[in-house]
Amino acid sequence: MMKVQFGDLAAKIKVVLRRILRVLLYVLIAFVAIVAMVIWFSGDDSYDGQLHDHVISDITELNPVPMANVIAPKSVDEVVAAIKASSGPISIGGGRFSMGGQTAIDNGLQLDMRDYDQVVDFSAADRWITVQSGMSWRELQEYIDPHGLSVKIMQTYANFSVGGSVSVNVHGRYIGHGPIISSVKELQLVLADGSVVQATRLENPHLFRAAIGGYGGIGVITEVTLELEKNEKVGRQTKVMPISEYREYFAENIRDDDQVIFHNGDIYPPDYEQVRDVSWYITDEPLTIDDRIIATDDSYFLLPKMIKFTNSGSFGKWFRGAVVDPLYYASDRVAWRNWEASYDVRELGEEDRSKVTWVLQEYFIPVENFDNFVPRMRAIFQEYEVDVVNVSIRHALPDHESYLSWARREVFAFVVYHSQGTTDEDKKKVGVWTRKMIDAIIEEDGAFYLPYQPHASVAQFRAAYPNAEKYFSVKREVDPDNRFQNKLWEKYFPTRRSRIRDYLDRLDGYKKGEEQTFLTLPEWYLVFQPNEYADYLERGNNPSNFPFFASIDEYWSLYDRVTVLTDGLYPENSEYKLMLWIIGVSTTAEFVAKSFYENTIGRLTRWTASEDTPEDVIIQEAHRAYGSLIYFEAWYKFPFMDYVGRIWSDTRFFGPNFTRKLERKLMFTGEFAFKALYAKLIGFGAETAYEESDGLVTMHIVADADSLTLIDSEITILKDFGDGDLIVTVPRWGGFTEVMPKLAAAGVQFIEISGNDEVVFSTVEHENAKAGPDKARFLFNSMVISPKNRKRSVYVVRVEDLDDALMSLQRNNIQLEHVFDF
Numbered sequence: 001m002m003k004v005q006f007g008d009l010a011a012k013i014k015v016v017l018r019r020i021l022r023v024l025l026y027v028l029i030a031f032v033a034i035v036a037m038v039i040w041f042s043g044d045d046s047y048d049g050q051l052h053d054h055v056i057s058d059i060t061e062l063n064p065v066p067m068a069n070v071i072a073p074k075s076v077d078e079v080v081a082a083i084k085a086s087s088g089p090i091s092i093g094g095g096r097f098s099m100g101g102q103t104a105i106d107n108g109l110q111l112d113m114r115d116y117d118q119v120v121d122f123s124a125a126d127r128w129i130t131v132q133s134g135m136s137w138r139e140l141q142e143y144i145d146p147h148g149l150s151v152k153i154m155q156t157y158a159n160f161s162v163g164g165s166v167s168v169n170v171h172g173r174y175i176g177h178g179p180i181i182s183s184v185k186e187l188q189l190v191l192a193d194g195s196v197v198q199a200t201r202l203e204n205p206h207l208f209r210a211a212i213g214g215y216g217g218i219g220v221i222t223e224v225t226l227e228l229e230k231n232e233k234v235g236r237q238t239k240v241m242p243i244s245e246y247r248e249y250f251a252e253n254i255r256d257d258d259q260v261i262f263h264n265g266d267i268y269p270p271d272y273e274q275v276r277d278v279s280w281y282i283t284d285e286p287l288t289i290d291d292r293i294i295a296t297d298d299s300y301f302l303l304p305k306m307i308k309f310t311n312s313g314s315f316g317k318w319f320r321g322a323v324v325d326p327l328y329y330a331s332d333r334v335a336w337r338n339w340e341a342s343y344d345v346r347e348l349g350e351e352d353r354s355k356v357t358w359v360l361q362e363y364f365i366p367v368e369n370f371d372n373f374v375p376r377m378r379a380i381f382q383e384y385e386v387d388v389v390n391v392s393i394r395h396a397l398p399d400h401e402s403y404l405s406w407a408r409r410e411v412f413a414f415v416v417y418h419s420q421g422t423t424d425e426d427k428k429k430v431g432v433w434t435r436k437m438i439d440a441i442i443e444e445d446g447a448f449y450l451p452y453q454p455h456a457s458v459a460q461f462r463a464a465y466p467n468a469e470k471y472f473s474v475k476r477e478v479d480p481d482n483r484f485q486n487k488l489w490e491k492y493f494p495t496r497r498s499r500i501r502d503y504l505d506r507l508d509g510y511k512k513g514e515e516q517t518f519l520t521l522p523e524w525y526l527v528f529q530p531n532e533y534a535d536y537l538e539r540g541n542n543p544s545n546f547p548f549f550a551s552i553d554e555y556w557s558l559y560d561r562v563t564v565l566t567d568g569l570y571p572e573n574s575e576y577k578l579m580l581w582i583i584g585v586s587t588t589a590e591f592v593a594k595s596f597y598e599n600t601i602g603r604l605t606r607w608t609a610s611e612d613t614p615e616d617v618i619i620q621e622a623h624r625a626y627g628s629l630i631y632f633e634a635w636y637k638f639p640f641m642d643y644v645g646r647i648w649s650d651t652r653f654f655g656p657n658f659t660r661k662l663e664r665k666l667m668f669t670g671e672f673a674f675k676a677l678y679a680k681l682i683g684f685g686a687e688t689a690y691e692e693s694d695g696l697v698t699m700h701i702v703a704d705a706d707s708l709t710l711i712d713s714e715i716t717i718l719k720d721f722g723d724g725d726l727i728v729t730v731p732r733w734g735g736f737t738e739v740m741p742k743l744a745a746a747g748v749q750f751i752e753i754s755g756n757d758e759v760v761f762s763t764v765e766h767e768n769a770k771a772g773p774d775k776a777r778f779l780f781n782s783m784v785i786s787p788k789n790r791k792r793s794v795y796v797v798r799v800e801d802l803d804d805a806l807m808s809l810q811r812n813n814i815q816l817e818h819v820f821d822f
């Protein structure tokens with residue numbers, strides 16, 4: 001009987017427990033749904049701000065450079081006028097296919113030459129043509145094809161501009177030729193002083209030799225006269241062989257055969273043991289391709305996908321060598337030379353490159369050192385697991401004319417096409433193995449190519465280009481104020497700044513992503529917001545009236561805005577964004593719960609109380625202390641449990657407004673004990689990350705070294721380059737915001753912070769205030785809950801103008817809230 005009763009009771013308890021669990025589960029589901037909905041409806045979809053009007057990028061999307069202005073001249077006079085009307089740095093853009101910022105410089109003027117594209121003079125009989133430098137090879141081919149003529153030397157693709165190609169001193173797959181300089185008869189140049197000059201081998205030969213392969217550092221090439229060749233029918237022949245046989249095979253079969261027009265040898269990754277010779281011979285065979293030039297409306301659907309597939313892992317690479325290429329090369333092909341020279345870069349694919357991109361590199365090895373270099377290259381690629389799509393071998397005869405010649409002897413070129421990630425970390429990794437490759441090529445007396453990412457150290461550049469000084473002396477003579485600049489010459493043209501640049505580029509941990517100054521905004525809002533909350537409580541406001549949902553909306557609005565500003569302009573920083581999502585979701589959950597609580601139980605107990613209880617006061621103090629600490633330290637370092645202790649020990653248990661007193665105690669204990677636990681949990685992992693960042697910001701400034709420590713004792717000089725150029729460290733976060741105005745007031749000039757030339761800051765002022773800081777670009781306003789009638793304004797400023805902006809704040813009585821370090 002007893003047994004049956006126990007059984008009944010147990011069953012009843014089970015049912016009740018199950019019901020409670022079910023209710024809890026429903027509550028949890030409802031809570032998660034509410035949080036999700038709140039996030040969904042929060043934010044600022046309408047924000048469409050942009051940081052720069054002129055961002056110059058290239059095909060890799062790795063090097064966006066914000067410029068002050070872009071002008072597209074249509075005549076020499078317009079080029080001259082643009083140079084004379086400006087006073088800052090000028091970069092020159094052709095087709096913009098170079099891959100390392102060679103056409104841009106921060107805050108400079110770009111002369112975009114692409115609309116400057118007419119034929120100036122032409123002799124079909126004597127086979128030469130003079131064109132404006134912005135003309136593309138494709139446009140030139142269309143012009144000369146009806147006359148039975150071809151470009152003598154150009155790259156594999158026809159999208160590039162003539163001016164850009166000459167400035168890089170390009171080469172192609174042609175046999176019996178070297179770099180393009182041998183086919184250039186004459187140049188017209190506009191120099192930094194606005195003068196228009198001609199340059200040939202006899203007239204201004206130093207300009208001819210410096211400007212060809214001069215990467216836009218000497219002047220603007222406005223016209224180019226080129227030798228042309230006969231357009232002929234060419235037939236393709238291919239043969240696969242071990243790479244150990246290639247050099248001899250080439251010498252015996254290809255090098256001196258004047259019937260070979262194009263040749264390249266494709267080396268198959270990941271073993272780099274086999275080469276496929278692909279050569280095009282002059283032929284009388286009937287055409288298999290009737291088009292004279294590749295049609296512009298050709299579909300580029302399959303080929304990019306095939307390239308992507310054959311690059312995807314070892315299977316794809318094996319499949320290419322074993323299946324795709326044998327099938328592709330199985331049939332005979334006879335085409336016009338102009339057809340074979342008119343490929344479009346679209347065949348490489350036009351898909352999203354925000355996370356993974358495809359880039360080129362090129363190494364030039366003296367022909368006799370070919371067999372030494374191959375195993376070294378193979379070892380580096382394999383050790384660093386470089387995702388190589390293809391290595392194409394080309395051949396070039398020597399160029400003894402250009403000062404920046406990459407073929408001082410007869411060379412084979414190794415054109416390396418590989419994929420890489422787009423983050424700063426990925427770029428660093430590529431930099432490491434690229435410098436290994438460059439060391440290897442220099443030891444074999446070769447050179448590396450300059451239109452790609454400038455990973456080479458300054459010393460490596462000087463070793464590979466031993467005549468660079470001749471080029472630099474011409475540059476100093478015709479461009480004494482260094483008007484013609486770009487990212488390549490910023491690094492390698494020896495100025496005071498480039499020495500510092502080299503030091504900073506090699507300084508471990510110096511470079512931080514510029515996007516971080518924007519992306520830290522939502523995170524910092526969670527520093528500002530607790531202070532607003534503390535302020536709100538201190539002013540005697542009812543905590544139940546605090547607009548928690550508006551705070552949530554503000555967080556997500558800031559997230560949306562900084563995402564709009566940085567997306568596409570900087571490499572994707574998904575790690576940081578994920579962190580913003582994690583703290584955003586947890587903050588939303590916290591505020592939703594808090595709002596619900598304060599508007600039910602909290603409101604009720606407040607209604608029963610006649611005044612703020614001592615517990616209310618301790619809660620205010622706790623929030624103020626928390627708000628102050630997190631300006632300078634990580635939030636998880638806050639002593640949550642000390643305040644929980646205080647609310648019990650510093651107040652009496654009984655007293656007036658007892659209900660409110662007890663409710664506040666319990667509510668606060670729950671909230672801060674939970675936070676203490678959470679802080680312990682994530683503190684350990686986060687601590688390691690924070691420790692790694694050492695709590696310091698490194699910057700390049702110009703200042704009087706002796707007076708620096710008088711300004712602030714926490715400033716440390718890392719390196720003194722003389723004449724005021726100093727590399728210093730200052731505290732991060734709140735400390736950074738404190739020290740920067742002091743430095744500005746002392747006349748310190750900021751040059752670069754953590755490798756960046758732009759920085760975000762915010763101010764807080766009366767909502768009707770009109771005045772803003774000098775030289776800064778307004779981005780948006782953000783809500784301030786307390787004190788009332790205030791607004792937060794967010795600005796971005798060039799680091800070089802930060803001193804002026806900060807000083808103008810002091811002058812206009814505007815409160816600097818924060819300078820967002822990286």
Ligand SMILES: Cc1cc2nc3c(=O)[nH]c(=O)nc-3n(C[C@H](O)[C@H](O)[C@H](O)COP(=O)(O)OP(=O)(O)OC[C@H]3O[C@@H](n4cnc5c(N)ncnc54)[C@H](O)[C@@H]3O)c2cc1C
Binds near residue numbers: 096098134154165168
């Ligand atoms: C898919 C691909 C394939 C390639 N294949 C080859 C190849 O087979 N062989 C080879 O040699 N290279 C090759 N390259 C490299 C290419 O030749 C260079 O990047 C070349 O500069 C591209 O020409 P561009 O018109 O885009 O020049 P841009 O990138 O616009 O400019 C290159 C440089 O020339 C300067 N410049 C441009 N126009 C002028 C001007 N009018 N006056 C003065 N300076 C000027 C610029 O300031 C810049 O420093 C390849 C690049 C890509 C992306």
